[in-house]
Amino acid sequence: MRFLLSAIGSRGDVQPVVALAMQLRALDQEVRLCAPPDFAKWIGSFGLPFVPIGPEWRRSASSVRQTPRVPASPTRVRQLAAASLAVQFEVFSAAVEGCDAVVAVTALQVAARSVAELHGLPYVFATWSPAVFPSPHHPPPPLPQSGQAPAPATADNAALWAENARHFNDTFGAALDARRAAVGLPPAGDVRSHMFTDRPWLAADPALAPWPGPADLDVVQTGAWILPDERALPPELESFLAAGEPPVYFGFGSIAVDQHLTTTLVRAARALGRRVLVSRGWASLAAVDGQPDCLAVGEVNQQTLFPRVAAVVHHGGAGTTTAAARAGAPQVVVPQVYDQHYFARRVDALGVGSAHEPVPPSVDSLVAALTVALRPEVADRARALAAAVRADGAATAAQRLVAAHAAAPR
Missing domain, CATH: 3.40.50.2000 (Glycogen Phosphorylase B;)
Known part of the structure; x- marks a missing residue:
């Protein structure tokens, strides 16, 4: 089997995916990684096939550092979202060829499930923090580059999560459904729920970052995906x-x-x-x-x-x-x-x-x-x-992926 693993983000987002890839390879599975081009050489050092997606992440971070944190207008945000979706559909559609399942991490990969659906492939969404998933026990994380401050302890979490869902729909909904219609897929509905699925994975340690509920979101907590590091210190x-x-x-x-x-x-x-x-x-x-x-x-x-x-x-x-x-x-x-x-x-x-x-x-x-x-x-x-703190999260996730694919109907 071959798994397409994709992460759009910084080293902290990409490294756990490499950990999962190495565990899958230890189980005699094939992997292909999608990530920003910054990480091509590093991922290549593990002998893992690599597909670049989007601009260099470090250059994007530098651009943000050099400009004031003024939130973009809603129109501009939708334009940027549509451009990102176009790139994702193009890259994922090529990268998924010959793969048997798709694993996407970080809430920037809005197109990944649609591409998996188009090819009839199983899809898993995973993230590193319980805060990413809707729960009455915590507020949604402030959206990057939005200018939002973290919610106070007295905030109405349900109202904040409803606003978070509206933001995803307003930002990505029209562009996502247009892309889906162009390839013969029905509308996605609620964008956030579509991306996360009703059984997302939480790659965080249960002692450090447990999933607090609710029970109607069937979160699979695998433990953190830790890449072993044997390098000596300088x-x-x-x-x-x-x-x-x-x-x-x-x-x-x-x-x-x-x-x-x-x-x-x-x-x-x-x-x-x-x-x-x-x-x-x-x-x-x-x-x-x-x-x-x-x-x-x-x-x-x-x-x-x-x-x-x-x-x-x-x-x-x-x-x-x-x-x-x-x-x-x-x-x-x-x-x-x-x-x-x-x-x-x-x-x-x-x-x-x-x-x-x-x-x-x-x-x-x-x-x-x-x-x-x-x-x-x-x-x-x-x-x-x-x-x-457990160190076997990536191994647990790899075993679950292989077992789920083996049990899936052909």
Whole structure:
């Protein structure tokens, strides 16, 4: 069997799909990956067939960083959605040839189910956070680039989810149904329900991010899809770790943050007598003064690094939050967009760190957040959570996919 696996997003969205691909290959299945062209070389290093889709994700992130966050008009949003759907239909229609099933992740892939339907193929939608799925127990995540603030705790979640559904329909409905009609398919109906299906998959760890209900949405929680990483840490980093007490790690992945933020990070850690490890990320953060208590590094093995740091300060991406939880590291989450607000709330609720307000941090706000995260009782709870975090989510998902396809009528 051959599975088409597709992710439109950053490294945090693509890496779990690679984890699933490797598990499927271990079961003697064939895979083909769709992802932004940024990841062609990296995915190719695993020997996985690759189909690029859309523009480079990093270039898009850079464009957002250089322009004010002013929400586009509804007309412009619909135009962008129609253009994205056109690309998706074209790429997916070619990529799906010779495949037996389609797995799509992230709520940007509105065309994937239609292409699977057209070819008579099973389709699975998966995501990394419970917050993506409608539930009375949490609000929908603020839509990227919408200018929305996270909903307050007193918000009417049902009303917010109804508005979220209207947004999907207003943005994609007409363009999606036009594309479907052109290939002989009936209207999709509610776009969000069409994309998610009534049995979506949640690739998140049950201890960290459990599905809270409702029961009428039959969510399959597989556990997080974790790609094993056996890489050694760079010699410079090993030397830094060996030279003193565990540092505080700061990293914001692909999030657009101001390069001057590094000064704030370093000052906050030094105010608490802590050494500093800064991940450059897509914002190209750098060490500020060349002092021996501070080091900037590129992309490294978090699975090896995080057990050796005092705390992890990050943006709240699902992958980083899971990696820190699995390592037993206390966390400070500074959420910026989408489901990062959910993970900030979870870290706070579990008592394994603190949730920073979704605003650029100051020295004082980081000192306050780190003071909480560095308490001994927080470290104890973080280690207890680590013992509960599973590492077999990708294997579970791969086995379910193979079993479901084997049981499907021919």
